[in-house]
Amino acid sequence: MTFYAFARSVVYTVFKPWYRVEAIGVENFPKEGGVLLCSNHIHNFDPIIVGIMAPRPIHxxxxxxxxNVPVLGAIVRKCNAFPVKRGLSDREALRTGLKILKEGNVFGLFPEGTRSKTGELGKGLSGAGFFASRSEAQVVPCAVIGPYKSFKKLKVVYGKPIDMDEMRKTKASADQVTELIMSEIHKLIKEHQ
Structure with a gap:
């Protein structure tokens, strides 16, 4: 068993009953190939919740x-995370993200770039559009819905992969692609709230 699988199973046994987490649309999640998973961001635990409910490991x-934090840094790295310099165009992080997708893995992104203080969906940054345009990965919208309160229901909704053919064919800008992704996340929130 990998460290990721072990950590996922431990965290799953604690978080799933604590937040009564329900996964919806797991059948929409591609079983193989590169997947760019794009989710809204309402809480610091979102990467954990989305990660434990997804049917495949997420980077x-x-x-x-x-x-740089002792112990935590090593754990985060073993859980498929890689560093990014915030506020800068980090070319190394961009290359790593594209490599993950090219190798047929799942790369999870929160296009808003930071947690929403209000819980409302914010504007997406162009990074999501960049990865969607520059890869052949399937793009799956995801929504985390509900309060992070003990024993109140929390939903993780996976939408159908977004049809990217037209956007890739017309070489749409990263911002336009991000807007499309955000509109699909918005639809999931509205439909499942």
Missing amino acids: YMAKEEVF
């Missing part, structure tokens, strides 16, 4: 500072 970017 995430995490702010560089996390990797």
